[in-house]
Amino acid sequence: MWIRYGSVTDVTMDQIVSLCRRRGFVFPSSEIYGGLSSTYDYGHYGVLMKNEIRQAWLRAMVQERDDIVALDSAVILNPAVWEASGHVAGFTDPLVDCRTCKLRFRADKLEDSQCGKRPSKKPGEDAQCDLTEARQFNLMFQTQVGALEGASSTAFLRPETAQGIFINFKNVLQLARRKPPFGIAQTGKSFRNEITPGNFLFRVREFEQMEMEFFVPPADAPKWHEYWIEQRLDWHLGLGLRREMVRVRPHEAEELSHYSSATSDIEYLYPIGWQELEGVANRGDYDLTQHTKSSGTKLEFVGQDGERYVPYVIEPAVSIERIFVALLCDAYHEEVVGERERTVLRLSPRVAPVKAAVLPLISKDTGMATHARNLFEELRKRFSVEHDDSGQIGRRYRRQDEIGTPWAFTIDEQTLEDETVTVRDRDSLAQERIPISGVASWLSAALEQPWSPPAAA
């Protein structure tokens, strides 16, 4: 069943973590207090890049479509929502305690676990643990809403944004004058009290989901499922991921979630192996039926001709974090250019945190400094750009290469004579001269060009 495309990547997660820390994409959270496991803060370039990913998703899912509307539901919903959805009863991991070291492990992931006091000697050998029976542990964070514990009610931080969509199905159906097929899209943070988080941003306690629930006539669900797998695969490739690093893998029957009749994962070949990048599930009528039962509000479509059914739901669901890591892994290259080593992120211009750098060749030259400053002021009204006048020009280029800036505009002596600048291309290293007055439209046009990753050197 698996469709294999890729070869093994030679980028390590450590290289990505190190770059992220070094250039301020991502910091371990609460670092001055010893951190908080599996929690991260995003620095300047991380924020800019996440914004580009989110905007690209919203553009493809909402702005460029007729049939999908946006929603932004609350993190803390009425707790009855999570009873109805099955999360209170079933959103659990089985946990065991080790009587020797007192650590806690996931019963279904014991092969990855080690007793803290008596670790096994060989990889693959069983943990030398004296384990308790497995107990179910719910992954939802609980909190109390209201004044005091006695008088207040237990509520949950949402573990997925999808339920906020289902409970608004009727609102959207009525107000947005929609009928199936139509979709509701939402981005926002979800929270899971993971017991075995890890692998950098890969399994974190809070993450930003981008989910779209697409409501269709039941008979059309398989067709739409295939449609959305294709659409989402194309979208990821459009962000610049190399084709051979991405594959589609249908879930085996025993892998399926309780609500799903079919799921395919779009997987990326991360440094830790093939892993889910995005899941595209056929949730059937499970959720709307559950909420109809629990709330007493009929969540169904009634046509003008009396046609009446509970739509099936196709759900493409992804987190910004997994896209972020895939893009960085895919773009990361260490190479030798001339006699110099460089680290370069070959990011698609669309997702690069900075689109262009403006560099006066000799920063102490008043003419160059003024030209550079004016060009920068003009560009930053429309684009994310940087001005850098510190250090040798080669060093400035390498700083930009490392954060994936596609182009640099350099102001040099010739600029003062003929009002042209050089454009340096991050990937080809080619330089051409263009008029300084045409830089903004050159950049605008360059950003609209389709982009694909350059072939390996």
Added chain:
Amino acid sequence: MWIRYGSVTDVTMDQIVSLCRRRGFVFPSSEIYGGLSSTYDYGHYGVLMKNEIRQAWLRAMVQERDDIVALDSAVILNPAVWEASGHVAGFTDPLVDCRTCKLRFRADKLEDSQCGKRPSKKPGEDAQCDLTEARQFNLMFQTQVGALEGASSTAFLRPETAQGIFINFKNVLQLARRKPPFGIAQTGKSFRNEITPGNFLFRVREFEQMEMEFFVPPADAPKWHEYWIEQRLDWHLGLGLRREMVRVRPHEAEELSHYSSATSDIEYLYPIGWQELEGVANRGDYDLTQHTKSSGTKLEFVGQDGERYVPYVIEPAVSIERIFVALLCDAYHEEVVGERERTVLRLSPRVAPVKAAVLPLISKDTGMATHARNLFEELRKRFSVEHDDSGQIGRRYRRQDEIGTPWAFTIDEQTLEDETVTVRDRDSLAQERIPISGVASWLSAALEQPWSPPAAA
């Protein structure tokens, strides 16, 4: 001390709530389960408009400046952060219980409270309550991180994004090669377990903050405080708020937060009166000093010449919700045009959820339908636009007026003859003809024009 500009607004909060519900800007959350008090979900137009507000803030605070970088820190930080910041001890409201009705009230807001069993007859009269002594109630939501309550640790949902910035001060100072004055900006959700929430989006349990901490040499703090009050006031006016509806009010000494040596509120004249739109505080060195003491990491600036100090912090802090409500209140008008009534949102094109509508005059006419469709497909690649072919043209205009769409492009019989369309202006109702091939650039230019609210009719 108060600078009064405005007159009393004649829009009611009920009108705003009703419009938001009717057109899908905002829904009461978890409505099919009876709701959850003071929690709201945003529908399509609400999401689009919030995105515009957030983008405008990021553009002004990060993209167009040299001296501010972006950050996105976690919601759940190491709990030591909130000990150090003073929130565990001091982020409280004083509460009293009524022995008669068992309801709970804020001791400092008793004038707004009513005994549930024996309400007072006249407005302003004391609540007929038999009240307990006041007790302090912490407004931070608590949760447990880790596997089981015994083995896990109590953590808090952040009540402000600012602390996530302070604990990353050193990271940014080092990595972004900055020295004061410089700022760190962040948008994101914060959570407060408010006891007396209410007034629509005005006091809600989860809200999206936009905060910027600007680090300056201590002696320059008063100057920068004034600077940021001016900057932020200009920014709000640039979004289209009427000048007479906004004022600046310096806090009296007894109003100041424990960390603040001076705060000015930028206030808007909401239907419920003058209220904080944005606060601009001088936090002094309180936060960096507290985190230095608690973490052992020195959060200070050390210059190359050995200069050394703990920067003061100027903080402009606002929530998207308060801007959102102010913009809607400011833009809302009911008026009679010719013989017809209309509700119109005179929003600045910059924040309007939909920038333009494409309307085929006669939707069954194949030529008009095709022209309209092609124009729509072209525009939506770059702009948030709508295509509407259902119902009479007047009704379609009124639908767009009600959501604040600044322009409508109508395809009519003349379009088929000379390839022009009419542009209808939401505010002036003027119509002009322009070539259909020039619509995209017309719209692009129109969106870059400065905008101010039209004078009242």
